[in-house]
Each structure stands twice: as C-alpha cells, then as structure tokens.
Amino acid sequence: MREHYLYMVQARMHHWRDSQNRQFIGMRLWRNALQYFVFRRGVMSLGSYQVGGFVKTDPNATRPDVQLMMAPYSMDSGAAGYAFEPFPGMQLFSYPLRPRSKGHVRIESADHRVPAQVAANYLADPYDQQMSVNAFRLMRNVLAAKPLASLLVGETRPGPAVQSNDEILDLYRREGQSGYHACGTCKMGSDALAVLDSRLRVRGVEGLRVMDLSVTPTMISGNTNGPMMAMAWRAGGLILEDAR
Ligand SMILES: Cc1cc2nc3c(=O)[nH]c(=O)nc-3n(C[C@H](O)[C@H](O)[C@H](O)COP(=O)(O)OP(=O)(O)OC[C@H]3O[C@@H](n4cnc5c(N)ncnc54)[C@H](O)[C@@H]3O)c2cc1C
Secondary structure, three states: EEEOOEEEEEEOOOOOOHHOOHHHOOOHHHHHHHHHHHHHOHHHHOOOOOEEEEEEOOOOOOOOOOOEEEEEEOOOOOOOOOOOOOEEEEEEEEEOOOOOOOOEEEEEOOOOEEEEEEEEOOOOOOOHHHHHHHHHHHHHHHHOOOHHHEEEEEEOOOOOOOOHHHHHHHHHHOOEEEEEOOEOOEEEOOOOOOOOOOOOEEOOOOEOOOOOHHHOOOOOOOOOOOHHHHHHHHHHHHHHHHHH
C-alpha cells in the first residue's frame, strides 16, 4: 500500500475580502447553501482547493516531485466539531508525489466480519522524509512570497516554533494526514507480488477481476480520481473483449 501523506499549513489574513471563512458561518452559510441548491452558483459551487501546482523541490529532478494545493479558508482545529476559523484565514497542503514508504492491508481472519488490519507506514523511507521536509519548506516559501505575503498577518499552524528538519518531521508524524489516495494493495503486473494479471484477472481464481485504486502497481503522481475513472473505462473494455 502506498499513500500520499500531507500536512496542512494555515495562515491568518488581514481582510475578510481575501478569505471565505465567514461565507461558511451563520446566516451567510444558509444563504450560500440556498444559492447553490437553487441556482448552482456561489462559493458552494467552487472546488475546495482552487489553486494547485506541481513543483520540483529537488533542483536535480527531471519532473515535479511535490504537489501543492491552496484554499482561501482555514479550519478551526480547536473546535469540538467541524468549524471554520472565526477570522480571515487560508490553508495550503503539499505532499511528495511518488512516496516510497510501503504499508499494507492484511486479512486477519477467515471470518469476513473481522476488520482487515491497515498499516500505512508513513515516512518509513528516508526519501519520503526528505521530500516531506522539502514540501513543508515549499509552503513556507509560498507564504513568504509577494504578493501573498502582504495579505497575511502570519502563519498560525504550525507557527514559527517549527524550524529544523527534525521539528518538521516530528510535526508530520504527530499531525500529518492521509491524502485519501491509498492504492496498490492488489496490484496488476507480472512479478511475484502482482495479485492480478495485466487484464485485471485475479491469478489462480477463475472468473474474478478487481478494478479499483488497489490495482495500481505504484502511486499515481497526482490526484487519483481521474486516473481511476480512466482505468475503470479501460477495464470495461477488457471485460467486453474477453466476453466476446
Ligand atoms: C475525502 C476524500 C477526498 C478526496 N478528494 C479527491 C480529489 O479532490 N481529487 C481526486 O482526484 N481524488 C480525491 N479523492 C480520491 C478518490 O476519491 C479515490 O482515489 C477514488 O474514488 C478511488 O476510486 P475507487 O474506485 O478505487 O474506490 P471508490 O470510489 O471508493 O469506489 C468504491 C465503491 O465500492 C462501493 N462498495 C464498497 N463495498 C461494497 C460492497 N461490499 N458491495 C458493493 N459495493 C461496495 C462503495 O460504495 C463505492 O461506491 C478523495 C478521496 C476522499 C476519501
């Protein structure tokens, strides 16, 4: 199993006009929800992260190694439930695109009611550790760059106490989060660990195929939903071909 692993940085902003936080609080929330349901317009019709980038953080890299996403709102991590911060804020996150740490999903029992054991094993590989530090410093550089810097009061999460590589990694270990892109536990291919053949058929089992993100032999270097839909389309074609 591979997974994108990220940390969410947040900053306080000077002006309400630059942040969407209050659009999701109180009467504005009701108005925006109504606007979306009736007209399909307004802040509720926007994607949750409106700015993204693929960046080379290693100067020797031949292609981008980190994905960056930014949003004009910030979450209140101290709140009991799911809440936006009661002042103007923004957030950004980034993750290494091709992590090397491997986790697993393991069947614990022949009884299907016993949950499988999931171990993500984040940051086990030194490459992922270095790239996570790079990704974090990239976010700091973005916040410090003009013209964004002039809109900010300052970083609120994690804040200036986190500086060294060890502090950054400690932060990731304590407060990092999944990118919701877990994949690879039932991979297709021809090597000994491949559960599926190249037509998505489970080796050694007649009449059974798998088609979901678990079939990818390695991590997709970006968001997974689009590639997943393309693969599902292709899988439909393979099934029809074999049926003929
Ligand atoms: C919170 C969140 C945010 C995300 N944001 C993005 C994003 O912004 N961009 C992006 O590209 N990707 C995003 N992803 C990742 C993306 O959604 C997944 O990579 C993608 O949906 C994986 O597709 P899949 O077919 O493997 O699994 P799924 O989309 O999870 O499909 C599995 C399906 O199987 C069904 N199912 C499960 N068990 C059974 C059963 N026993 N019988 C019948 N049906 C069953 C489920 O109901 C589900 O419909 C996000 C994921 C999450 C969780």
